[in-house]
Amino acid sequence: MLVAPTLVFVCLFTLFPLGEVLVGSLFKHKLNIPKYQVPVFAGFGNFTDLFKDPEFLQVVTNTGIYLLALIPLLLIAALILAFLLEGKMKGLAFFRLAAFHPTVLPLVSAATIWLFFLTPGYGLWNQFLRLFGYAGPENWAGNPSLAIFALALVAFWKNVGFLMLFFLTGLQNLDRSLVEAARMDGSGGLRLVTRIILPLIRRQTLFVTTIAFIGAFQTVDHVFVLTQGGPSGTSTLPLYYLWQLRFDRMDIGRGDAVTLMLVIALLAFTVTNTLISERHEK
């Protein structure tokens, strides 16, 4: 009885739509093509078509690059920031605010700010890189090798402060006596972090990794503002591709197939991540 309200909401807003998507993915259904306006059963046709489609394979590749570029860097930077901002220092409140403030900005605003930063020629990002001798291409959003990293950069700046908060909470709730004992036993520096502190904040790390991964899949606004998936589709991420299929091209069947794959991928990651962490716990 107590879980009934939650169950109703889960059924209504998660399971029912998921069932609809599952059924929809088995039909060819394109609203702008007269012969497919009434859904035509296609079995796994949408899935096999997708895996033969270079555009979809490009999206999968883009997603892999984006995740590899973003997630490890996000986690490491958030952890380092948490260590830096955990101790006592002058102006601590200011630095915490500075690290956290991009989080409160809507992603569209963050992307618009970065659109200006990334402007070729006089943009702040290129000027900053030039200080270190950078002489490469300047149009990050228009370069096929750099566009995906431009998106990762914006997502990094926007999210690092938010993820830092969870690590900071974990560090502040650490059992100090354990850390002190380790110190007295001669453990310090990197050894103390990797052998004592990181295992102690494992639950926070699991949570942060999961939300960073899911968040990376969920964000799409910066793609709209910065690159529109280009150039030549090199920065098209799953949600943008889904929007293109579902709304731009009115292809409901393929849109459902991509949605289903996205849900399965996220579920698989979350479950695997949890299981690995729980095994360590035991």
Place this chain on the structure above:
Amino acid sequence: MKRHALLCAILMVCLGWAVAAAPVEVSLAYPVAVDAPITAMLKGWAQDYMAKNLDVKVNLIFSGGYPDVKTAIQTAIQGGATPPTLAVMLATDVYDLVNAKYVDSLDDLVAAAPGGAAFIKDFLPAYMGNSHYKGKLWSVPFQRSAVVLYYNADLFAASKLAPPKSWDELGKDAQALTVDGGKTRWGIEIPTENPYWTFQPLAIGAGKNVFTDDVTLNFNAPEVIDAVQFYLDLSQKYKATPPGVQVAWGSSTQNFAAGKTAMIIHTTGSLAGILKTAKFKVGVMAVPGKVAGTLASVTGGGNLYLTAGHTPAERKAAFAFAQYLLDPSRVATFSQATGYIPHRTSATATPEFKAWLVQVPQAADAFAALSSAQPELATQNLNAVKTIFNKYLQNAFNGTQTPKDAMNAAQSESDKALADYR
């Protein structure tokens, strides 16, 4: 008992009267995509219309751009809700919108409205190309534009250069106006993040538009390949424009107004914003063609559609409000405020518009560019075709494919995307 029955009867009559007296609601979804005081203007007109028509309530819904409005309409219809009655969406979306049954024909409303036929006949033919499909009228022009060349006239005068009359002159002028390899100033910038539209004048200038009709594409025509090569020449041969895919749509107007580029290819919809911010004399003209003396431009912009699923009273009220918004004097005022080209013959004859042309000669030049304009890419399955064309144009611009290979691939893939319509 009798008293209760009487009370019920009175209540029902009152309720019926209240329903009958409730104003008809007309909502307009509008994409705010240019730097101009459009929202204030539309709000003012909506207030004025409601003051004159007490039986109508107008709701304005402002969105970020054309895709946002289209997505909102789709979401409402697919979700079983009532979409906004009127919507400004891309004129070129007509095939997809009609095929998906998202919009209603205007024919019956035009026939029934006083002066309906004359109202439609007054629109400039150049802007009615996307209004008809399957023998019916689906939309009327609302905010229409064209792609033009903006140039810094002061720089041209200081360098003793005349506005370019051909590709060769355009390249040489741009080269002469480039300073410090583009670090201080580029000769020309062409926003190519979503390149098909700004590219079209180059293809038209070479002698062929990129499409013939809704299922016939000319992506691999020699003239189109020639135009891709000219785009590359501007950076490779003349060293006058940034190589590869260039700056974002909004950044190019800022660069131009700030003097960081001497010319840009952009929409007439940016005219008001550029004139407001540029501290120099701005020149406007159609894009020079390949052959000396030829000019090219391409139409663009949004039409006003009546969405599907409304009652006869709502449809009638919506069309009447559309007629009010598209009154000649309002079209002229709207053009002055934005730079969008007036699309009604009667609007160009208004004293306000004539006075404005004298006051802002660039507007007359922008209007003149329409005479060399051809239609914007409009096909069945438009967004799939656009995505393919943009992808291969950008491949060619970034040098990952030769112009010929890229355009052949674009043609072949797009033909497949159109196979179901042939």
